Amino acid sequence: MKRTDREKELSRRLITRRALGLGAIKLVVTGALLWRLRDMQLEQADAFRLLAEENRINLRLLPPTRGLIHDRNGVLLAGNEQNYRVVITRDDAGDIDLVLGRLQKLIGLPDDTIARAREDMLRNRPFVPITVAERLSWEEISAVAANAPALPGVTPEMGLSRVYPLTEDLSHVVGYVGPVSDQDLAREQDPDPVLMIPRFQIGKSGVEREAEARLRGKAGSQRVEVNSVGRVMRELDRVGGEPGETLHLTIDARLQNYAMARLEGQSAAAVVIDIESGDILASASAPSYDANLFVRGISSKNYNALLENEYRPLVNKCVQGMYPPGSTFKMVTALAALDAAETDGRERVFCPGHMDVSGNRFHCWKRSGHGRVDLVAALSESCDVYFYEMSQRCGIDRINAMAERLGIGIRYQLPLTSVAAGLNPSREWKARTRDADWRIGDTVNVSIGQGYVLTTPLQLAIMTARLASNRAVVPRLLRDPLERAVPQAASLDLRPEWLDMIRRGMAQSVNDRRGTAYSSRVVEPTMAMAGKTGTSQVFRITQAERDAGIRRQEDLPWNRRNHALFVNFAPLDNPRVAVAVIVEHGGGGSTAAAPIGRDILLAALNDGRPPLAAYPTAQRNRISAEQTEMENRLRDLGSFRVSRA
Known part of the structure; x- marks a missing residue:
């Protein structure tokens, strides 16, 4: 059918509009491609160059x-x-x-x-x-x-x-x-x-x-x-x-440095506790080692020298070393007897120098005996027979419970490696581990800190802090520098009159002429201390050795001598600091450990330097010479102080 002129005109207009639309679209697409090409070649050239085959990210x-x-x-x-x-x-x-x-x-x-x-x-x-x-x-x-x-x-x-x-x-x-x-x-x-980074x-x-x-x-x-x-x-x-x-840390680096210098030459440990907060102010284990050697790569020669050293420098004796506490445990036995109402503390017990128990003779350290002694005198003069008697009255169950109450046999949660729990023995423990019944002789041995009982210097420091405060002091090593006050530890609920007798016994041990630590007393009243010596047997001198002429500890090889211990706190009227010292194979606590404990306690009370006026007059020349000799080993920590916490 033949189209009219009008229809032909409309068709031409439609085709023209479509052509223009398609042309415009082509123009836009072409423009966009050209703009993208320019952008890639000029603006983003560096980014695409990184993706070239010869480079990588x-x-x-x-x-x-x-x-x-x-x-x-x-x-x-x-x-x-x-x-x-x-x-x-x-x-x-x-x-x-x-x-x-x-x-x-x-x-x-x-x-x-x-x-x-x-x-x-x-x-x-x-x-x-x-x-x-x-x-x-x-x-x-x-x-x-x-x-x-x-x-x-x-x-x-x-x-x-x-x-x-x-x-x-x-x-x-x-x-x-x-x-x-x-x-x-x-x-x-x-x-x-990050642990996968080699040598991280x-x-x-x-x-x-x-x-x-x-x-x-x-x-x-x-x-x-x-x-x-x-x-x-x-x-x-x-x-x-x-x-x-x-x-x-709660550590006082100045006090720590003094304690390490004071222990130099010994295989020993000392722990200092703030009685109010439980802060560990010093934890010194001697000898030590330079930790920088391990960071930089210690040589086999140096490492083997540390391993073979009989003083065990790699061991933290403060928390890993476990020792019989010796007579420093006698306060536990005394409180157990008081708590069991087996004595009032004023009762006198006769000490002839020994006691026969179940066919065995248990000797007092003073072979001639102490005569009649009450609780205070028994602690002051460290009469073994008194505590033999008290232990038989109250029994191991009471002693075990009181030891735990005072912090013995507890593994404290501290950010330290291999913190030991020690050993607070009981009937159940012996039956489980030794498949044997508990015997009365075991109780007698434990009463003076021998036998199965084992403690760490940290536990002895905690025990001393609890005796001084009647509170369940718990040690801590990390502190918040912004904290304003530390919550007070819970009460131990021990009768004040009991603790008064214990503290008087410890005070007389240091300040009475008959006390076992009298030579280590402090004469400055504001720093007067209470303490208790201890000597724990490592090996008994056999009859064959006695026959061969060995009569004293000094005659034995070093590693067979007794351990020396001392615990103390001060000041007497307002206890602030508790200290525990162990000198491995040091012999007697009164001669080897007590002088160290006194010096470290005085350092703790006096910003890391014991005042000469605190010592008895007759000892000051010797102490002054010792302090002068130590000066070369003491640090000036001013250059290490980064910021006041």
């Missing part, structure tokens, strides 16, 4: 800054120092033997260092950076940077390494860090990715280990451009990590 973890550890006054105990190191990435190095050989010649690395780096590279994924060497000098790190084109995959870096400014003073408390081991990873249920260091002992989660922090990340030879061209992006938490 690497994502690296950035180790977090480890948290600091301060003492109660802001003295730095564990910090971080700059550490220049060289790392290598196998994926970028190509011929690792060639690159390692060049690096070895350039900065003179030992063969074992190169061998260890090669092992680390083969054990880890190709893209993981491996630390080849650290603690390099500025000249060495500069030489590596200048020769980067010849060392593909090698990157010079500056990191942080742990350092312990006070070296040996707090090694047993603060501990040390070391590289992550397979055993460390096995203990982690969901290992932090974590806490291995002490607070460093027990507070690892708080000290470690969280890793950051870094994106870098690496060219075809493995050289880092530039950093593209960095997300900072979170540094570890700064911890404040």
